[in-house]
Amino acid sequence: MRKRRRRVVLADPRGRGRVLRTIIELEEQTSVGEKLIRDLIRQQMRTALVLGGGTLLLLALMPAAFYAFPVLADVQVVGVHLPWLLMALLPFPLCYAVGYAYRRVAERHEQDFVNSVDR
Template identity: 45%
Template sequence: MAALDPLPPHRPRGDGHRTRIVLAEVSRRAPSAELTRTELTEQTGVGEALVRGLVRAQLALAVRMSLVVAIGLGGLPLLFAIAPVVGRTTVAGVNLPWLLLGVASFPFLIAVGWGYVRLAERNEQDFTDLVQRPEP
């Protein structure tokens, strides 16, 4: 015979019940940076929402920069297929496709990487400013 458990069973996180978290209501109750830091360290719903926002911003940035690389480098073979005369052009005795794909692509990738790092750091700084904002 099984023993009776007086406590209700623990509900898993994905139990179908949702809790709506409104940041404006939380900030009206205690408008301090300490509350926001506490929300993050204790991993409450508000803290999770803030971190999810940062992760979403970083993911969106990564996708945008990936599209820039895909269009920038992926468009070159398409250009050479559409305009074969460009593909047969030589510069200093070297075919233009070799120069663009083999040499010019590296500075392009470095520039995109530099831009990504700057924008990712800006996202993180915005997040830090939000967490550490002073009391109004």
């Protein structure tokens, strides 16, 4: 005698209708779906402007700081003037760190977006 198959449900099916409705709104590009996507894009753009703009401002102000404070320009480290050393070595790790931070924040924004859709 064969045993009958039994369906085992591990997740609660309640609330699935709202998730499907939100996904349909995103796919059909309704006004609600467009607002959700616009908010995600706005968050990503704000993050890019803050991190990228701050980095650009820092890199642009370094030569101005050395011009404004000539005492700093005369400092030598390992026989190389400090402005040359900082302008040659600082941008690369700084840009890498900012890119890494931006990627982490962007992924967090996207995960928050997915979580808000899955609610």
